[in-house]
Amino acid sequence: MGTLKIYGTIRSRANRVIWMAEELGIPYESISVDLAAPRDPAFLKVNPNGRLPAIDDDGFYLFESMAINLYLAKKHGGALAPRNAHEDAKMIQWSFWAVTELEKAGLDYLMHTMFLPAEKRDASIPPKALETLKRPIAVLEQALGSSAYLVGDRFTVADLNVGCFVAYLASARDFLSQYPNVGKFVAAIAARPAFKKAMPPRG
Numbered sequence: 001m002g003t004l005k006i007y008g009t010i011r012s013r014a015n016r017v018i019w020m021a022e023e024l025g026i027p028y029e030s031i032s033v034d035l036a037a038p039r040d041p042a043f044l045k046v047n048p049n050g051r052l053p054a055i056d057d058d059g060f061y062l063f064e065s066m067a068i069n070l071y072l073a074k075k076h077g078g079a080l081a082p083r084n085a086h087e088d089a090k091m092i093q094w095s096f097w098a099v100t101e102l103e104k105a106g107l108d109y110l111m112h113t114m115f116l117p118a119e120k121r122d123a124s125i126p127p128k129a130l131e132t133l134k135r136p137i138a139v140l141e142q143a144l145g146s147s148a149y150l151v152g153d154r155f156t157v158a159d160l161n162v163g164c165f166v167a168y169l170a171s172a173r174d175f176l177s178q179y180p181n182v183g184k185f186v187a188a189i190a191a192r193p194a195f196k197k198a199m200p201p202r203g
């Protein structure tokens with residue numbers, strides 16, 4: 001088994017896949033791609049979209065961060081992987097849900113509170129983003145009411161894929177105080193050694 005090639009570094013959405021590789025404890029190589037430059041044809045073979053992340057797993061190419069993590073969970077098995085078709089379906093459900101319900105507003109909040117240089121931030125965007133997030137975060141709060149985990153009462157790829165987005169809200173303490181289960185979830189994932197290795201320092 002060769003070393004997994006992950007296109008992208010922790011300063012991009014590739015950090016989602018790097019987190020997964022760290023959780024699985026598999027060997028990987030993070031390949032930096034200059035997004036401001038024209039894409040290398042060799043990279044476009046791996047991801048014709050020219051976006052990050054993408055993986056080359058011994059000649060098997062895949063793009064889309066959520067799909068890559070679901071694939072790695074199933075390939076390497078263990079606690080993060082689905083144990084049956086129902087668990088698999090729930091892990092896919094939460095991954096699609098995270099992208100469609102959390103990504104846009106979550107990134108808006110992160111960019112205009114932390115990532116963009118201060119002079120480029122628009123202070124009106126974070127409160128609007130949090131307003132938009134109230135509906136899906138209430139759903140997550142309820143789902144985490146009966147267990148600290150989303151599927152199967154253990155940490156799985158579903159928690160990781162959803163965790164990639166709720167981690168954007170770590171600094172929204174007043175907001176999170178209204179959702180104590182989500183607040184505990186955010187604290188628990190931020191304490192994971194693999195998360196700490198994969199995420200750029202924030203704040």
Ligand SMILES: N[C@@H](CCC(=O)N[C@@H](CS)C(=O)NCC(=O)O)C(=O)O
Nearest residue numbers: 012013035050051052053064065066
């Ligand atoms: N839905 C994709 C989004 C990938 C994406 O937009 N990545 C950014 C970097 S974080 C990118 O490649 N931007 C440059 C571009 O779009 O050309 C995923 O989750 O993998």
